Amino acid sequence: MLERKKSINLNTFYYAFSFFLFLLFLLNPQLSKATVPTTTQNCQTNIHSVQIVQSDANNPSQIKAQTWENVDRLPDYWDKRWKGYHSSAWYKVLWTQKCPFNIQEPVTLTISHINMAGEIYLNDEFLWKDQSLVEPLSRSWHNPRYWILPSSSLKQGQNTLWIRVVGTPTQKSGLGPVHLGEHTQIMDIYKQAVLEKRSLPSLNLFVNLIVGLFCLIVWLFIRSEYAFKWFGFVTILWLIYSYLVLRSDPLLSLTSTTIDRFSVITFSIYASVGCIAAWRFAKSTFPKAEKILLFFCIFSTIIILFVPIQYLPTTLNLVFLIGVIIFILKCLTYPYIAYKSKLKEAYFLSLQYLFFFPIAINDAIYMLTLKGQILSPYTAPISTITVGLVLAYRLSNNAKSIAQFNKTLEQSVIQAKDELSVSLNNQHQLALENVKLQERIHFSHDLHDGLGGSISRSLILLEKYDHIEKDQMLSILKLLRNDLRQTIDFGSSQESQIPATPILWAAHIRHRFVMIFEEMEISSKWDIIPQWQSTPSTLQCLTLARVAEEALNNIVKHSQATEVKVSLYEAQQKLILEIEDNGIGFIPHEVEAGLHVGLHSMQQRVSRLNGQFEINSKSGQTILKVSLPFTA
Known part of the structure; x- marks a missing residue:
């Protein structure tokens, strides 16, 4: 879009500039005025x-x-x-x-x-x-x-x-x-005489100033247009040369010979840079020729600046003549260069150079002999027409490019919308699948930590007694039914009610495990804070409950402990659960490497709530500590 804005701004400038040059030559009174000499009536x-x-x-x-x-x-x-x-x-x-x-x-x-x-x-x-x-x-x-x-x-x-x-x-x-x-x-x-020697050259000077500024402005807007930069420099050189020729008053206390030295140096550089500008306009480069032109500019400048005064007139005429030859060769060879480039703008410029060819010869003879009439001041309309044709062609190309850009952009937007729609649909389907998978994982964890724990405890009771009464069996089955309902109805949902107090939160866990601990002759201590200082979320309460159930279930199954302590308290804006036993202990990293389902489930639950899960175990003491931040 930035390139498009630049192009629109340049097009507006092109129109204004072309219209200005047209009015300049249409309305200039010096160009339309006819001089009709009159004869004297008296003397x-x-x-x-x-x-x-x-x-x-x-x-x-x-x-x-x-x-x-x-x-x-x-x-x-x-x-x-x-x-x-x-x-x-x-x-x-x-x-x-x-x-x-x-x-x-x-x-x-x-x-x-x-x-x-x-x-x-x-x-x-x-x-x-x-x-x-x-x-x-x-x-x-x-x-x-x-x-x-x-x-x-x-x-x-x-x-x-x-x-x-x-x-x-x-x-x-x-x-x-x-x-x-x-x-x-x-x-x-x-x-x-004034028209030929002052007005037209001054007007030519002014038109070249406008054209030069225009070329430099175009180059400043679009740095890739190197030809306009070169044409801007060519115009500046021509302005300097024309100014030195037309100035009538002494310039900065410079002698006439010094001014003539600088004017011929400027003309030689103008002729050389003009070739490079024309070649760049046709998207062409000639490295060897450009090196020769650079050498000519440097060599002629040094020679003119330091040649003795007795040889200066011949040197100036020779360098000026070489500059004219360079200009003439450019005029004669440019049509072929334009033809090879296949650029229509270059065709317009080649026609201008063919028109300038005889004028350049005439003016060179005039400057060397000061005889005849100089014709270059009359070329300003031709230059303006050429610039107008180039601008009109570029305006047309820019308009077509903008239209094509808009069409391509519209097609690209439609294609991008279609691709985005397909991509969003795919992402939506993946998201749905991911949600289903996460729900299955959560549900499996709940089944393992809830119903699985209940089944493990039931198996321990069944193994403890050879004969189970009907009432005891019904109690075990009802407990399994309740755990299954809790898993199905609540799972990890946040819509469950938060227990009013920590004691109520621990009540159902305590009720389930105390009976088993008593049967296994394990003493248990429950150190639970009486009230919530900061109210936890439903998910935090459920997570701690599942962790507690899994940890206590592991103690029953594996620890061979005789003492268990369960603590729940708050510290530093965290809700902390600690479970300690005096069992045989284990090596935590070996258990993790063994892909222990219960341990992995506890870690995942705590990690989802940005909590910390710590296990310190040795023979005779195992401490499990879970910290959940209230800001989670």
């Missing part, structure tokens, strides 16, 4: 030339007269133009604005990205700069910006835009596309 803005020069100057006036190099198009990266140069450079953008009637209008400027940080001057006047132009650098390579250039700062005719770019050794340093023009038109370009 015409044209960029005539873009030039670049190496310089560490802090402003345009400090730039020494050098030879400027023409830039054919933007974006521009100087890694091929100046190999090994990673300091800073100035871009000079010459542009004109022609307005009718010589009326100057504000111009809007947007720059797609600056790699890695920069500052801007307009006609030698400061316009803007990044938060930090020295290490730790700001990171503007995925951060589009726009400015409204006031008409008071513009010149009629040619204007100059000075853009300083501070580069890093580990990234392609340079300047992204620059657009100048009427505000509405430029804002459309800016919004499109």
